[in-house]
Amino acid sequence: MSEEKIYLFSYGTIQDELFYKNIFHEGTKKVSATLNGYAKCVDETMYFLLKKDMASQVSGSVFEITRDELFAVDRWEMFPQYQRFQVNVLLNETNEILENVWVYTKLEVGKYYLATPDMGFSKNPSENENNINAFIEIENRTKDFALADNILLYEINEEEFKAVNELTHPYFALIIDDKVNKLFSLESCALFAIEEGNKKYAALTSFGQKTNLNSIFYYRIFNDLIPESKPEITIKPLYKDLQNSFLHTRKPDYFLNHIEDKNLKVSEVGYYENKAFRLSTPNFNILPFRRFDETLKAFFDTKNK
Numbered sequence: 001m002s003e004e005k006i007y008l009f010s011y012g013t014i015q016d017e018l019f020y021k022n023i024f025h026e027g028t029k030k031v032s033a034t035l036n037g038y039a040k041c042v043d044e045t046m047y048f049l050l051k052k053d054m055a056s057q058v059s060g061s062v063f064e065i066t067r068d069e070l071f072a073v074d075r076w077e078m079f080p081q082y083q084r085f086q087v088n089v090l091l092n093e094t095n096e097i098l099e100n101v102w103v104y105t106k107l108e109v110g111k112y113y114l115a116t117p118d119m120g121f122s123k124n125p126s127e128n129e130n131n132i133n134a135f136i137e138i139e140n141r142t143k144d145f146a147l148a149d150n151i152l153l154y155e156i157n158e159e160e161f162k163a164v165n166e167l168t169h170p171y172f173a174l175i176i177d178d179k180v181n182k183l184f185s186l187e188s189c190a191l192f193a194i195e196e197g198n199k200k201y202a203a204l205t206s207f208g209q210k211t212n213l214n215s216i217f218y219y220r221i222f223n224d225l226i227p228e229s230k231p232e233i234t235i236k237p238l239y240k241d242l243q244n245s246f247l248h249t250r251k252p253d254y255f256l257n258h259i260e261d262k263n264l265k266v267s268e269v270g271y272y273e274n275k276a277f278r279l280s281t282p283n284f285n286i287l288p289f290r291r292f293d294e295t296l297k298a299f300f301d302t303k304n305k
Helices: 017-023 067-076 125-141 158-165 215-222 288-303
Strands: 006-010 031-043 048-065 082-091 096-106 112-114 148-156 171-178 183-196 199-209 232-237 254-260 268-272 276-281
Touching: 006 067, 017 067, 017 125, 048 067, 048 082, 067 125, 067 199, 148 158, 148 215, 148 288, 158 183, 158 199, 171 199, 183 288, 199 288, 215 254, 215 268, 215 276, 254 288, 268 288, 276 288
Parallel strands: 006 096, 254 276
Antiparallel strands: 006 048, 031 048, 031 082, 031 112, 048 096, 082 096, 148 199, 148 254, 171 183, 171 232, 183 199, 268 276
């Protein structure tokens, strides 16, 4: 266990023995718990979410996990489609309140309804088992890879900036299929509009990945600089697409990578051909959006020198 105690409350699939016994460390206990002041709901995608309701409570389980296991749950929940926040929960066996427990929820898609007890962990147990097994296999294959956040940064105009800001569900899948080099990569991303100086940008961002791909790779593959490679690059909207999107008609202007390197004592930066940027830090901040801000600040500080 990590010295820092990290607690997670689950009201869904993480409670499945197949998941927590393969993703969390040996001996992790599943403890019955209740989250008061929230209702467990389901939306038109048939996935669970939480809604504040002082008259309701949500049954689930608490796990004490490590920092790296929390990052694994981020990947499972496709953060930030499911974002996490901290709550207090009631431990049912001891009637004690456990504070600062992480829990995940998402913004509903369309209408939402109260979930019923017969829904279990998933709408389709067989499909759920397949998804968990696939996730376990990927986590095992990449267990020695470093954690990394990746940002594809586009310079955009006022109209495009407004369109990105108006997206309620700004979630995409970045798919790279390089059949020549037998490389297939899929990253869950979110698109954010940002301003720096007098310029506007869109940041297509993935958090806490373990793909072992860096900013130089992304720069080279997007610009056809890898010999004898004909990659198919797809940026697929998961909900609503941007009309005539720059994501499909233009290449990113900059490629940013924030990587955890536990061999370092202090943070380091690198910049390649004024296009590919890397920030290396000894320890990843547990808060993904804090890392996002750190990456952008380090990039713009370096770029503006």
